[in-house]
Amino acid sequence: MASARKNHAGSNEAAPPAAPGQQVRRRLVLNFPGFEPTDSVAQIGRLRYCADHTGKIWGFSVSGEAGHWEEGTHHALAELSADGGNWHTDMRLIQFRWNDIVHAYERDSFPGGFLKNLGKYFAFFFDGTVRRYRKASWRYWGFTIYPLLLALIFFAVVFAALWLATGSIWINFAVSLVATLLACKWPGNRLYVPTTIADWGFARDMVDRSNPEIEGRFAEFGKTIVEEITASDHDEIVIVGHSFGSLWAVTALALALGEKPDLLTGRRVAFLALGSSMLKIALAPGARHIRDHWQRLAREENLFWHEIQTKDDLIAFYKCDPFEEVAIAPPAQNEAGGGYKITRIRFSKGVAKKRYRKMRKSFYTTHRQYILYYDKRVSFDYMLRLFGPFSVRSLADGGDVPDWLDKDGSIRA
Secondary structure, X not given: OXXXXXXXOOOEEEOOOOOXXXXXXXXXXXXEOOOOOOOHHHHHHHHHHHHHHHHHHHOOEEEXXXXXXXXXXXXXXXXXXXXXXXXEEEEEEEEEOOHHHHHHHHOOOOOHHHHHHHHHHXXXXXXXXXXXXXXXXXXXXXXXXHHHHHHHHHHHHHHHHHHHHOOXXXXXXXXXXXXXXXXXXXOHHHHOHHHHHHHHHHHHHHHXXXXXXXXXXXXXXXXXXXXXXXXXXOOEEEEEEEOOXXXXXXXXXXXXXXXOOOOOOOOOEEEEEEOOOXXXXXXXXXXXXXXXXXXXXXXXXXXXXXXXXEOOOOOOOOOOOHHHHOXXXXXXXXXXXXXXXXXXXXXXXXXXXXXXXXXXXXXHHHHXXXXXXXXXXXXXXXXXXXXXXXXXXXHHHOOXXXXXXXXXXXXOO
């Protein structure tokens, strides 16, 4: 019988359950980032910084080479290791790169490029996708109409000011339109309007399959996945899709399975969907190809899909079952290790109050928190999933994860 211990109030409580023991000694991570201009080597540097911080919280240290480009590819590689009191885990990280594609959308000319992407943004209204967003998640629907509401506010303010000055409707209307367009650049850039519209432009091209750069990158990533998993003898393979990265990961993995159907057979594979943007594309009527790729993955017996959502994040579909929304049966629970779980979290449980308040001032900063460090021990810690001795599956199912490691990082016996 477990011994008892005293809590701060003096009452007896059961000792924490023992950790499941070291399950992962060697891990392969295939990491797909979201819509951000940071290159892969810099992203690995950020990840390493976060891992060092996380190690102080959990009692482990991280070592290994810095990330470097793989020549002739669009990914970077890093070989890293983590050491706790009584465990050691090696990690091979493949950080996929598409920031050059992001740059092409964000640095498009103004106003020409902005207006082009604006038309693609409105296409989501015209084909009924935005209506589907409202049904799936009111919060995401609010994020969708955010730039439109800002533009309407800009227009109304300018029109009202000109009306008081001149009283001419048509001249005021024309001048207000031009002023609104300029306001979308400044002060709109401080409110993320150009970035948001560029994001929607990219999303439309992904729906319509109209950008050959995207299609070519999908194919390359799929081949890389085949090569990495085929050569892998790791205890666990973790595929991460943060935000738009989930679309890249799903499509690339589906293409890899098309080339080699038994790619995942006999392997322990976890898919981490963090603040996923799958529904942003999959709910569009023209995105049948994305739904087909998604369905292909859902049939994999060895795939465990872990969806992590938070109410803090406006750029994701909180309290929504993404599989249910597109009528796809999720990976079934089975002896091969497959399954599906949604975990809903609050960043405030793991982030220090001062940092949390600062983070909440920007919905883009908040959206990135999934892949950053935490200031307290929490079961949803991303760095623990990449560097720690426990499998993604056990961390998803475990209820007392903060007690699994002692202060010195040893796995609790």
